[in-house]
Amino acid sequence: MSQTATLPRAGVAPWLVWGGVAVLGAASLGIVALDRGETVNALWLVIAAICVYLLAYRFYSLFIAARVLGLDDRRPTPAAVHPDGLDYVPTNRFVLFGHHFAAIAGAGPLVGPVLAAQMGYLPGTLWILVGVVFAGAVQDFVTLFISTRRDGRSLGDMIRGEMGVFAGTVASVGVLAIMVILLAVLALVVVKALANSPWATFTVFATIPIAFVMGIYARFLRPHRVLEMSAAGFVLLIGSIWLGGIVAASPAWAAAFTFSGTSLALMLIGYGFIASVLPVWMILAPRDYLSTFLKIGTILALAVGIAVVMPELRMPAVSRFIDGTGPVFAGSLFPFLFITIACGSVSGFHALVSSGTTPKMLEREGQARMIGYGAMLMESGVAIMALIAACVLEPGAYFAMNAPAALIGTDVSSAAAKISSWGFIITPDALTQIAHDVGEKTILSRAGGAPTLAVGMAQILSGALGGRALQAFWYHFAILFEALFILTTVDAGTRVARFMIQDLAGMAVPALRKTQSWAANIGATALAVCGWGYFLVQGVRDPLGGINTLWPLFGISNQMLAAIALTLCTVVLFKMKRQRFAAVTAAPAAWLAICTLTAGWEKIFSPVPAIGFLSHATKFSAALADSKLLAPAKSVADMHQVIANDYVDCGLTALFMTVVVLMLAAGIVSVRRALADPRVSTREFGHELPLLQS
Amino acid sequence: MNCLCFNLDFSQVAKRVRETAHLMVGVPDYDAYVAHMAANHPGAVPMARDEFWREREATRFGSGRGLRCC
Numbered sequence: 144m145s146q147t148a149t150l151p152r153a154g155v156a157p158w159l160v161w162g163g164v165a166v167l168g169a170a171s172l173g174i175v176a177l178d179r180g181e182t183v184n185a186l187w188l189v190i191a192a193i194c195v196y197l198l199a200y201r202f203y204s205l206f207i208a209a210r211v212l213g214l215d216d217r218r219p220t221p222a223a224v225h226p227d228g229l230d231y232v233p234t235n236r237f238v239l240f241g242h243h244f245a246a247i248a249g250a251g252p253l254v255g256p257v258l259a260a261q262m263g264y265l266p267g268t269l270w271i272l273v274g275v276v277f278a279g280a281v282q283d284f285v286t287l288f289i290s291t292r293r294d295g296r297s298l299g300d301m302i303r304g305e306m307g308v309f310a311g312t313v314a315s316v317g318v319l320a321i322m323v324i325l326l327a328v329l330a331l332v333v334v335k336a337l338a339n340s341p342w343a344t345f346t347v348f349a350t351i352p353i354a355f356v357m358g359i360y361a362r363f364l365r366p367h368r369v370l371e372m373s374a375a376g377f378v379l380l381i382g383s384i385w386l387g388g389i390v391a392a393s394p395a396w397a398a399a400f401t402f403s404g405t406s407l408a409l410m411l412i413g414y415g416f417i418a419s420v421l422p423v424w425m426i427l428a429p430r431d432y433l434s435t436f437l438k439i440g441t442i443l444a445l446a447v448g449i450a451v452v453m454p455e456l457r458m459p460a461v462s463r464f465i466d467g468t469g470p471v472f473a474g475s476l477f478p479f480l481f482i483t484i485a486c487g488s489v490s491g492f493h494a495l496v497s498s499g500t501t502p503k504m505l506e507r508e509g510q511a512r513m514i515g516y517g518a519m520l521m522e523s524g525v526a527i528m529a530l531i532a533a534c535v536l537e538p539g540a541y542f543a544m545n546a547p548a549a550l551i552g553t554d555v556s557s558a559a560a561k562i563s564s565w566g567f568i569i570t571p572d573a574l575t576q577i578a579h580d581v582g583e584k585t586i587l588s589r590a591g592g593a594p595t596l597a598v599g600m601a602q603i604l605s606g607a608l609g610g611r612a613l614q615a616f617w618y619h620f621a622i623l624f625e626a627l628f629i630l631t632t633v634d635a636g637t638r639v640a641r642f643m644i645q646d647l648a649g650m651a652v653p654a655l656r657k658t659q660s661w662a663a664n665i666g667a668t669a670l671a672v673c674g675w676g677y678f679l680v681q682g683v684r685d686p687l688g689g690i691n692t693l694w695p696l697f698g699i700s701n702q703m704l705a706a707i708a709l710t711l712c713t714v715v716l717f718k719m720k721r722q723r724f725a726a727v728t729a730a731p732a733a734w735l736a737i738c739t740l741t742a743g744w745e746k747i748f749s750p751v752p753a754i755g756f757l758s759h760a761t762k763f764s765a766a767l768a769d770s771k772l773l774a775p776a777k778s779v780a781d782m783h784q785v786i787a788n789d790y791v792d793c794g795l796t797a798l799f800m801t802v803v804v805l806m807l808a809a810g811i812v813s814v815r816r817a818l819a820d821p822r823v824s825t826r827e828f829g830h831e832l833p834l835l836q837s
Numbered sequence: 838m839n840c841l842c843f844n845l846d847f848s849q850v851a852k853r854v855r856e857t858a859h860l861m862v863g864v865p866d867y868d869a870y871v872a873h874m875a876a877n878h879p880g881a882v883p884m885a886r887d888e889f890w891r892e893r894e895a896t897r898f899g900s901g902r903g904l905r906c907c
Contacts (some may be wrong), residue, residue, distance in 0.1 A: 209859040226877075227873070228870035228872075229896070230871065232865045232866070232870075234865070234866075235853060237853060237857070238853055238857045238860055239859075239860070241857035242857070242861055245861035245862075246861075293853035366887045367886055367887060367889075367890035368887070369890075370858055370859075423899070424894060427898060428894050432862045435861050435862050438860070500863070531903060584883060635898065645891060731879065757869040760848065
């Protein structure tokens with residue numbers, strides 16, 4: 144490894160190798176894009192993606208490291224300046240890569256691509272690849288770099304420091320709003336997977352006592368033996384999946400674990416409140432350990448499964464729903480495909496992680512490239528796998544699982560007839576058979592990504608191991624795996640939202656900031672839970688399945704945060720007097736701003752009630768004026784509730800748009816100020832310190 | 838560092854894998870912590886392993902950190 148990142152002068156051999164990678168990548172992409180046979184093998188998609196990642200890492204990330212940012216391995220990192228053995232620890236780059244990847248990998252890249260599959264596999268694939276190379280990985284990398292040069296400060300702190308207090312406060316409000324909508328939409332994914340499914344519900348409920356036992360074990364019996372405890376927890380989880388099958392088969396027990404979406408939502412809200420005020424060692428920490436390892440293990444298993452089984456993609460390359468009439472999410476390819484895929488290609492949330500623990504542990508500045516850019520490429524690989532899992536399903540089955548009951552009805556014959564009329568031929572028997580194979584009564588209208596992914600994974604993994612007999616097991620394993628880490632996110636996220644609320648409220652009333660005060664804690668926790676709980680209940684009751692409304696809101700907020708982070712990166716480049724490279728971050732920032740603002744505008748003002756909140760509210764108001772009830776409302780009060788929800792969603796979208804516009808304006812002001820200043824005006828640390836020896 | 842060479846040291850790899858697993862759940866290397874304390878704060882008594890784990894766990898979830906991605 145060279146001391147400073149420089150562009151090497153290569154001989155002929157490396158160029159031949161890289162030329163080969165480029166040709167292979169282009170050929171695979173060509174097959175994926177242009178093949179008009181019956182089906183395309185998923186392996187081509189995997190090869191195309193891997194070639195793109197290799198080329199992007201080797202060339203674009205090196206260009207950013209060497210030319211745009213000027214990474215300097217001799218410059219002391221925070222961990223080198225003041226190591227404390229706790230937060231600031233110089234860490235081996237492979238170890239740190241694992242830490243960083245575990246922190247950025249979540250449910251988003253598994254859900255978004257599954258929903259995006261309604262437009263066919265090609266648009267999603269292209270955006271996942273292009274987006275990660277030019278936006279997502281760039282954001283993660285540059286944010287990690289600027290945080291490292293600022294002693295590992297957080298995104299909010301850096302925005303305050305580089306762009307002013309006003310911009311910092313606006314960003315904090317934006318982040319809190321994202322947390323709320325994120326927790327709601329993730330909780331909704333779990334509710335959708337568990338509703339009326341005793342097997343899935345039993346196994347997910349069983350994780351609570353399992354986590355508790357693990358917590359006791361690691362606290363009192365064998366302290367800090369986290370791997371041992373997680374291995375034991377894993378065995379118990381597998382046992383609970385097996386027991387869940389027995390529960391589902393027994394009529395009496397099955398009835399005890401069958402809940403409607405609304406009751407599950409209320410339970411989840413109560414649970415989220417309790418779990419986030421309990422001591423962390425009791426439930427939150429042990430389940431976090433378990434879900435982290437399970438997540439990494441399952442991602443690896445899925446990769447191996449795809450490589451071994453080499454499934455065919457049954458979804459067409461481009462479906463008729465690119466016109467915006469699709470049942471899974473409303474709206475046309477631009478901007479809604481980009482909003483829907485979100486995290487798999489660029490996720491604003493990663494800016495929070497990249498400015499969290501990782502920058503405090505870098506041994507050398509140059510390693511920011513491998514960890515920031517590299518880990519995001521891997522995350523994009525997860526998104527590609529999720530897309531494959533959705534596209535190996537029979538398209539008819541995919542739409543049966545993801546289209547809302549309002550469109551396809553609630554029984555297999557009506558669903559099969561409706562979906563076949565869209566051109567995706569499927570028989571009622573086939574739908575019944577799939578449900579039977581995975582051990583469920585019905586698979587209809589299980590929107591939210593998790594069940595679709597689970598069926599796709601079950602087909603892939605059972606193809607690799609166990610055959611049809613184990614499909615039901617793999618299905619519930621996949622559901623459990625997603626539910627487990629979503630619930631961990633819900634607990635941990637509720638705690639984080641609570642601290643954010645206390646922090647923001649503390650600006651007005653300092654007493655509220657006291658995290659030792661029980662009243663302040665419980666008040667802020669209740670506020671956080673009510674925030675996401677409101678949207679969760681609204682989503683569960685929505686006749687269009689909720690995901691339809693909430694996922695775009697989540698996507699808009701997430702991409703908005705990415706736009707904010709990239710704006711900060713751009714401002715920093717101008718302050719470093721490296722503005723000739725500003726397009727590296729300014730172009731993706733501009734693209735994300737255009738996407739979020741267009742999507743936000745359409746969500747508010749579109750005349751199509753399925754897309755626009757205002758026209759939806761108008762439709763319901765008009766019906767109310769005629770004394771008519773529209774589904775799902777069963778009473779006048781319900782009608783008023785639907786209308787109120789529309790206005791709340793509308794307000795939230797407007798808030799997101801306002802945050803984007805204000806941050807862009809603040810960015811432009813900061814850039815002008817930087818241009819007017821002849822000196823380098825960044826607030827970096829470390830340049831006054833002696834250089835590191837190699 | 839040359840991880841792909843033939844005289845691969847398996848105990849070293851195993852140690853790194855365990856370290857990675859621990860850091861994934863937010864707990865840095867205890868041995869490195871003890872070494873750091875011995876080198877930089879010779880007078881101070883380092884936290885015991887138990888205490889170290891509890892301190893890390895409390896920090897991870899207790900301060901608005903422990904942020905998970907979507």
